[in-house]
Every structure is written in C-alpha cells, then in structure tokens.
Amino acid sequence: DRYRRRGRRNFRIAAAVAEKGFPSQDDVAEDFYAVLGLLPDATPQQIKKAYYNCMKACHPDLSGNDPDINNFCMFINEVYAVLSDPIQRMVYDEIHGYVATAINPFFDDCASKDHAFVDEFSCI
Amino acid sequence: MPLWVPVRSQVAPAACLSPSPEAPRALSLFSSSSVFPLPNSQCLVWRTDLLVISSFRMAEQPYMVASDSETTGDDKSQSAFHDLAIGIEVGTSKCSIAVWNGAQVELLRNTRKQKAMRSYVMFKDDTSTGEVPSGGASNKTAYEEKEILSGSAIFNMKRLIGRADTDPIVHASKNLPFVVQTLDIGVKPFIAALVNNVWRSTTPEEVLAIFLVELKTMAEVQLKRPIRNVVLTIPVSFNRFQQIRVERACTMAGLHVLRLMPEPTAVALLYAQQQQQQQQSLHGSMGSGCEKVALIFNMGAGYCDVATTATAGGVSQIKAMQGCTLGGEDILKNVLYHLLPNFDSLYSNRDMNKIRSMGLLRIAAQDAIHRLSTQSSVQINVDLGDGTKMQRVLHQSEFEEVNRNVFEICEKLIKLCLADSKLAAEDINDVILVGGCSRIPKIRSLVLGLCKKEKEYEGMDALEAAVTGAALEGAVASGITDPSGSLDMLTIQATPLSLGIRVHGGGFVPIIQRNTAIPARKSMIFTTTQDGQTEALIVVYEGEGKMVEENHLMGYFKVTAIPLAPKGTAEISVCMDIDAANTLRVFAGAMMLGTDRANSPFFEVRMPTLDDAHGWCAQALVKTHGSALDLTTIPKELQPQKVQ
Numbered sequence: 014d015r016y017r018r019r020g021r022r023n024f025r026i027a028a029a030v031a032e033k034g035f036p037s038q039d040d041v042a043e044d045f046y047a048v049l050g051l052l053p054d055a056t057p058q059q060i061k062k063a064y065y066n067c068m069k070a071c072h073p074d075l076s077g078n079d080p081d082i083n084n085f086c087m088f089i090n091e092v093y094a095v096l097s098d099p100i101q102r103m104v105y106d107e108i109h110g111y112v113a114t115a116i117n118p119f120f121d122d123c124a125s126k127d128h129a130f131v132d133e134f135s136c137i
Numbered sequence: 138m139p140l141w142v143p144v145r146s147q148v149a150p151a152a153c154l155s156p157s158p159e160a161p162r163a164l165s166l167f168s169s170s171s172v173f174p175l176p177n178s179q180c181l182v183w184r185t186d187l188l189v190i191s192s193f194r195m196a197e198q199p200y201m202v203a204s205d206s207e208t209t210g211d212d213k214s215q216s217a218f219h220d221l222a223i224g225i226e227v228g229t230s231k232c233s234i235a236v237w238n239g240a241q242v243e244l245l246r247n248t249r250k251q252k253a254m255r256s257y258v259m260f261k262d263d264t265s266t267g268e269v270p271s272g273g274a275s276n277k278t279a280y281e282e283k284e285i286l287s288g289s290a291i292f293n294m295k296r297l298i299g300r301a302d303t304d305p306i307v308h309a310s311k312n313l314p315f316v317v318q319t320l321d322i323g324v325k326p327f328i329a330a331l332v333n334n335v336w337r338s339t340t341p342e343e344v345l346a347i348f349l350v351e352l353k354t355m356a357e358v359q360l361k362r363p364i365r366n367v368v369l370t371i372p373v374s375f376n377r378f379q380q381i382r383v384e385r386a387c388t389m390a391g392l393h394v395l396r397l398m399p400e401p402t403a404v405a406l407l408y409a410q411q412q413q414q415q416q417q418s419l420h421g422s423m424g425s426g427c428e429k430v431a432l433i434f435n436m437g438a439g440y441c442d443v444a445t446t447a448t449a450g451g452v453s454q455i456k457a458m459q460g461c462t463l464g465g466e467d468i469l470k471n472v473l474y475h476l477l478p479n480f481d482s483l484y485s486n487r488d489m490n491k492i493r494s495m496g497l498l499r500i501a502a503q504d505a506i507h508r509l510s511t512q513s514s515v516q517i518n519v520d521l522g523d524g525t526k527m528q529r530v531l532h533q534s535e536f537e538e539v540n541r542n543v544f545e546i547c548e549k550l551i552k553l554c555l556a557d558s559k560l561a562a563e564d565i566n567d568v569i570l571v572g573g574c575s576r577i578p579k580i581r582s583l584v585l586g587l588c589k590k591e592k593e594y595e596g597m598d599a600l601e602a603a604v605t606g607a608a609l610e611g612a613v614a615s616g617i618t619d620p621s622g623s624l625d626m627l628t629i630q631a632t633p634l635s636l637g638i639r640v641h642g643g644g645f646v647p648i649i650q651r652n653t654a655i656p657a658r659k660s661m662i663f664t665t666t667q668d669g670q671t672e673a674l675i676v677v678y679e680g681e682g683k684m685v686e687e688n689h690l691m692g693y694f695k696v697t698a699i700p701l702a703p704k705g706t707a708e709i710s711v712c713m714d715i716d717a718a719n720t721l722r723v724f725a726g727a728m729m730l731g732t733d734r735a736n737s738p739f740f741e742v743r744m745p746t747l748d749d750a751h752g753w754c755a756q757a758l759v760k761t762h763g764s765a766l767d768l769t770t771i772p773k774e775l776q777p778q779k780v781q
Contacts, residue, residue, distance in 0.1 A: 061428070065452040069627050073656065073717035074614050083656045083716045090629075090654040 045092045045105060053111035057097065064093040221615045222366035222395045223356055224403070224607025227345065229295045229439025229464060230573070232256045233604045234356050237612035237624070242605045245359055253600055254352075257285050257292035258344045260330040260337060286496030288314045288331035288489075291344045295372075296439045296466065298341040298386070299379030302326040306462050309470065312484065314492050323753050331492075342386045349390035367392045368611040370400045370603050372440035373460025373633045376679050376689045377721065377745050395614050397719065399633060401433040401444035402455050403606030404571055404597070406628045408433070408446065409453035410609060411596060414623065430456075430560065431567040431594065434551065434584045435603065436574035438465035443550045445558040445565070451626045457558035457652045458633040459550045465506075465574050468540050472502045475539040476517070476527065494521035501527070509536050510576045537579050544583055551587050557652055562587065567594040571602045630655050636713055636721065639676040639685045641666045641767040648713045651681065655719065660712035662728075663768040664705050671699045673709055674766040675725050676758065677744050690755050691721070692746030695766065698737035699727040706730070709768060710739075721745075 046053050049063040067089055069075065073082050095101045105111075223236045231253040234245045244252045259280055285292060293313060300307050302319035307326045310317045316336050318327040328344075329336035356364050371383060380397050387394045412429050428449040435442040442460040446453050474480050477498065484495050501519040508515045514532045521527060537544070555561070568588045574580055576599065585593060598605075612619075613626050632655050637647035640663070649659045665673065673696045680688025699707045712724040726739030747754060 058428075062449070065450060065454070065627075068629055069450075069452060069625075072627055072629070074610075075616075075627060078716065078718050080716075084658075086717065087656045087658040087714065090657055094654065 043088075044109075045096055046111075048089070048092055049096070053106065053109075055096075060093070060096050064089070064097070220366060221617060222368050222611030223360075223364055224368045224370070224604050224609070224611050225349075225352060226370045226400070226403075226604035226607060227256055227295060227348070227352075228437050229293055229466060230256060230437065231600070232348070232352065233601065234352055235601075235604045235608035236356070236360065237608055237617060240619075241623075242608040242612075244601060244604065245356055247355060255282075255285065255292075256294070256348060257290045258294075258330075258347045259285070259290045260332045260339070261289065262333045282500055283496060286314045286492075286499055288316075288487075288492045291315050291328060291330050291339060291341075293439065293466065294341045294344045294348070296462065297326065297328065298345060299376070299382035300326070309467075312470065312473075312480065312495075314496055316487070342382050342389065345383070345386035346389035349387060349392060353390055353392060365391075365393050366395045366611070366615065368396045368398055368403075368607045368614065369394055370403050370607050371397045372462075373399045373401065373442040373444065373458045374440060374462060375399075376634060377691055378689055378747070380719075381745060396610060398607055398610055398628075399442065399444070399458060399460070399630075400437075400440075400572075400603045401435045401442045401458065402446070402453075402628055402630060403604070403610060404433045404435060404569060404602045405431065405444060405446035405448070405453045405455060405606070406609050406626060407597065407602055407606040408567070408569060408594075409448040409451060409628075410623060410626055412448050413451045413626075417622070429566045430564055431569055432551070432554070432560075432565050432584075432588055433569045433571065434547075434575060434580075435572045436464055436547070436580065437572040438574075440464050441547060441550060441572075441574070443554040445554055445560055451622075452629065453627070454629040454654070455631040455652075456560070457554050458631060459554040459557070460633065461546060461550060463543060463546050464572075467543055468506060468574065468577075469499070469502055471539045471543065472506060472531070472536065473498065475535070476502060476529070476531075490523055494523050494525075497521055498527070505531050506536070506577075509533050510578060533578070540579075544579055547580060548583060548587065551584060555587075562589040565590070569594045569597060569602070571597065571599045573600065575599055630717075630719075632657065632715055632719075634679045635681055636677070636679050636691075636715075638663075638711060638768070639674075639678060641764060641769040643684050643686065645678055645680070645682060645685045645688055646770055648711060649715065655715045656717045658712065658714035660710055660724075662771050663709045663711060664771050665699060665702070665707045665709070666704055666767045666769050667765060668704050669701050670704065670707070670766070671701065672697050672766055673699060673727075673768045674758065674762065675711060675723065675740075675742075675768070676755070677713075677723055685755070690747060691744040692723075692742065693754070693758065694723075694725075694740055694742050694746075696725050696727055696740060700730045700736055702730055705769075705771075708771070 046055065049055075049060065049067055051059060051063050055063070068086070071082060071086055071089070073079065073086060076082050095105050221237060223234055224242075225234050226232060232255075233253050235242050236245065237243075246252050247254055257280075280290065284290070292315075293310060296306055297310060297317070301323045302325065303321050303323050307317060307319055310326075311319070315331070316327070316329040318329075320327075325340065327338060328341065329338045331337075353364050367387065369383065369387065371380060375383070375397075383397065384394050408429075408431050416427060428447055430445065430447050433442075433444045433446065435444075439462065440460060441463040442458065444458040445456040447456055448454070477483065484491050497519055498521060501517055505515045505517050509531070512533075514530055517527060517529050517531055519527045565588050568585055568590045570581060570584060570593045575584075581593065585591070609624070609626060610628060612624055618624055631652045632649060633651060635647035635651040636649040637645055640646050646661070646663075648661050649657055653659070663673075674693055675696055676685070676693040677691040678685050678688040679691050682688045696709055699709065707730065708728040710726060710728060714722050714724070716722075721744045723742045723744055724739055725742075727736045728734065729736045
C-alpha cells in the first residue's frame, strides 16, 4: 500500500515535469536540502557531512530493519545521489529555483508558492 | 528585505522517525540454559539439519532459522553479548572467525592454534562414529594437504556453490581430485568424494554447512555461549542466487545470517575505524570532516574484488565495487598446465595413482608459487610416484608470462572500479592490498602503479582484514556500543550488480544500476509491444550484460489486467527495492490509461524466486510465449525522475 502511494507520487512528478517543466506542490514539499538540514547554497563537503550524519542517525543497521526506517533511508540515499552529483544537482536547483540567478520567489509572480519558505513580513 | 527561513530544516531527520529499539530477536537452541552445555558436535550437525529440512519445503519464504524456542527477555540480561554476531570469512582456501570481545576484535584459533584454517570437509566411512564428515576446523584430526588431495575431501566449495553445470568455473574445477561431473544442461553439478573406494555424492551447500557447523561448534566452545548470528563475507561477484545458497548452508548449520558482506566492504569498515581512531588521537575530538578515500584490492584463492571507499567520522561509504571469479586457483592452474601441458589427458581416468600424483604436483606447484613471492626463481623437485619425476626451475618471468591473462583481468577490474567511482589515481589516499594473492610482486606493482602510489597502506593484516571487518559489522549491527566510540561506525553499502528486467528483443534494462547506495528504491515505466496486450511478463535479471542471456535470471511473474490499448500506450510500472538486509523486492502492475492510478492491485515479488534449472526457465519462457508478453521501454523524459 505504501508502495502504491509512492508509485503514484513518482508518476505525478514525472507527469508534472514532462508537461510543464515545473515542480508540482508535492515535489516542493520534499525539499532535498531541508531534509538534510541544509540551505540550498551548501558546499559539497557540507552535503556529504549532512548525509553521513543523517545516515548515522537513521540507517537500519543502527536502528533496526524496520520498513519505515528503510523507506526513509532509501529516500535519503536518493536525495544524496542527486545532491552529490554536480549535474543532477544543477538540474534539481534549476527546477526548484535554487540557482544563483534566481529571483526572490516572493516578489516573483511566476514562481509557485512554496511551503518550505516563510515570508517573515507576511507573518507579522 | 524578508528573511527566508527554511522551516523544515529545523526538523532533524532523526526526529521524524521513531526507530524501534527492539533488536532482531535471537533464536537459540540453548535459550534457557545459563550454563552452556558443550555439545557433541556430531549430534548438533544432524539435529540442526533435521530441524531445518522442514523449513526448506516452504520454498520461497525467507529462511528462518528453525529453533526449539525463542529467546525470552530474561535471557537477554544474562550477557550483553548474547546476540552478538560473529564474523566469519569462508575463503576458497582458508577460513577464519572473529568476534568483538568488548574492546576489540579477536580472531579465534582452533586447537592447533591456527587463526586461518583450511576450508575442506573430509568424508570418511567410520562405522564406530557413524558416517560423519569433518572439516578443516575440526579439533580432532589435522589432515595433511596430501590427504586433502586424495579425493576423499571436498574443498573449493566457495568456487562451486550456486553455480550451474554450464558454468566455466565448474568446468575448470574438473581437474580437482574429487569428482565434479557436468551434464551441461544448466542444473547443479554432481560432486562426489571418495569413501571406501566409492564416489559418494554431496552438494557444495552440504559441504559448506558441515564446515560451518564445525566453525560454529569451535566458536561456541571458546566463547562459552551459543552462536546464532553471523556476518559472513562473500565475494563482490556473488550473484543473489549464490548468496541464497550460502544463506541456506548457514541455515543448515543452525546459523542466522545477519549480513552477507562483500569482502572489500568489510575491509573498508576496518579502514574507517582505523582512520577514525587516528583522527581522534590527532585532534582529541571526534574525527570530523577529514575525508579519506581508499582503493581496496582483495584477491584470494577463488575471487578477486576491487572497491573504493570514502570515509569520514566512522562512516564508510562504498563508492564502487567490481569483482570476478579469479584467484590463486587460476594462477595454480596456469602453472600446472605450464609444467605439464598434457595435464588434462593425463588425469582424465581418475584412478587412485593418478589422483595421488596429481595431488603431489598441486602441492609442489603451490609451494613454488608461494616461494616466487620472495624469490626470482625456484627449483621444483617432485616425484609423481608413477615413475615420472619432475625436476625443473621456474623463473618469476616465466610465472608472470603464463599468468598474463590473470594480471590483465586485475588491471581491467581496477580501471573499471575507478571509472565507476569517478575517481582518478590522485584522489586516492590509500591503497589497501589484502588476500593471499596480494603477496604476488607483480600484482602489488600493478595495483600500486595504477593508483600511482609508492607504498601500500600499512596497519592491516592481508589475511585477517576482511574477517576483522565482518566482526566489527557484527558488533555494530548487533547494537553493541563501546564507550571509546570505536563501534560508532556505519557502512553505507552499495549494490555491486545491476538489477533490471528483460525487454522486447532480449535486451536487459537495468532499473537499479550497480553501485547504487542501499537501501534503494527505483522505478521505471514500461509499455506493451502488442496491440491489445493485456498481460506482460516481468523477467528479472541481475548482471551487467546488455543482453539478458549474459546475466543471471532471478525470477519472473506476469502482470495482468493491462487495459486494452494499442501497443506502446499502456503503462506498466516496475519498481525494485533493496532493503538494508539486501532483500530484493519487485513491485509491478499496470496503470489505468492516462492516469497515475493502478488499474488493479500490483504484484509484489521477493526475488530470487528460482531454485535449480534457472538456465532452462528463460529458454522455456521464450519458447512458450515468444514475444507475446514482451515489454519495452518508454522514452527517458517520460520516466519518473526520482523516487520519493
């Protein structure tokens, strides 16, 4: 059952990427940098360190071979596979608007609203 | 200017989880006794054997270790190390056991004080004790190499286990003193040992199981506790079929496999520990950022493995692995054929005298090879007993010439491994050479040369590194902690072989690429090749060949309820996942047209599902179904981009 949900999500993202070249809400909800506790400008060293720390905290070898732990770990491995590869990371950054030339999404009407970020002023 | 706060980053990933503290429950034969009875090993052999046979009938289920009763909570308090897994390395030629003793890893010795024990099982007919074979770890009798080569002992089981009789390695094993028969039809080879002048049949798994029982008994006597969990090292090139056979042998021996660990990854874990300790002593704090990259070259009697690892802060990440069935046995064979070009015809009839002289020649050749590691030439003097004497000098240059193909394959493996890990020689900090064959000068210079290093890494025993790493992993995976932090370790394993399915035309499409970090989950979308096709065969293979027949068939099943549609439009999702215990599951089904919803329940299949005769199955499938149930790939841009 869990698989099916995941399968579907893959599919939705795939469809979204193929159709619009734009991330869906679902996709943004899984911010790869945030999962590892990083900011999008993290250096490769910082990414690696965060990955190792994360694996030490949640690898099934250390925390028991539970399906949920395995699933989370699979996701982290996937995240790291993308962020540790310069080309895949560039593509990911591009899609998610993390490139150096990106405009502040709060001032950019074209950008989709993003759950991961909070505009402090609008909160006040 | 607004401040951007990535809110989610404040949630530590670990906090999202509530890892179950419950460790895998140990199953124990001797669970309720506080004083462990030293068992009569023979009695134990057959007892565990009998217990397990019933679980064999249940086929595809994971092999649970049969037991009288499960461990209760009371038992756990008896000893902190009650469940501690021991590390075992069963090599083609030698074998060793190691265990975490509370402060460090210790290798066990047999009664002959050997840490490296010869891997073999001697079959003898002795009516007084029953027909009980005994192995190289036995504390009763030490057989001499001559006796081991008499036809009554089976050895090299690591080269034979899980292979079909069409395998070239099985064919090459026909020059061994015991019988290896092949019928070339893709089934288990027939092997037999000479008992009372009769060739008595056995199987590689049975031989390995008997041997493991001896090791288990030996460890139980020394550690004064029942042994249940093991971390066993295996060659990188072992496919899942071979791994299952090894697990089955363990089950027969009453052992539960906690992890099957590719040998170089065990070495990598030991390296990670050494690096961490070094950094701690240098900086006084937890070894932090400084990353080290090592290339590990492991070559024993049966297999050659190469791996690259990056390590920092006690984490060992396997970047890439390559392996093949190549080792001392091949080198020995090359030398034998060089010394005696008509070797095959001489020994084809297998009478007792021929077997004896073949054994003598093997011993002489092996000894010569060992001595050539330190000498530039050796004198071979051997009386083959049948009137022929061999007297000659073997030069190192001659030795290197006859083994040129071996060195070429080693070189290829290292280059492939470096390319896979996207590393140049300059990126490598250390070159670690382990295994018996790493003592051969030509191999050392070759590996060091390719890595542009003057010296190899010091501080590791070439013959003990893998088993030490396995024992470390055993302690880590058993949940043992150490106040000094020396068990604050983790190996991030990678899967050494690609996994994928057959597509139309017999091509192999990998879904999980080799060297993917595990646990891993990947999925791909396929489509039909026929108009109105409602069913599709998912035929799962493991390997690196572009065509399926070059790879290992793991199993197959049929996806049904594909919606009626012209060819190339229906979508079939195939997802594969490997968990941390290296279990492979394939999950597949058809999608409703134009949607992302399943058309009917998906199929979940644990692989491999096959047992014997796997060579036949693929041919039979093609013969019966042709291409009617074939699938094909869809363009890359329509594939799911990532697994979440």
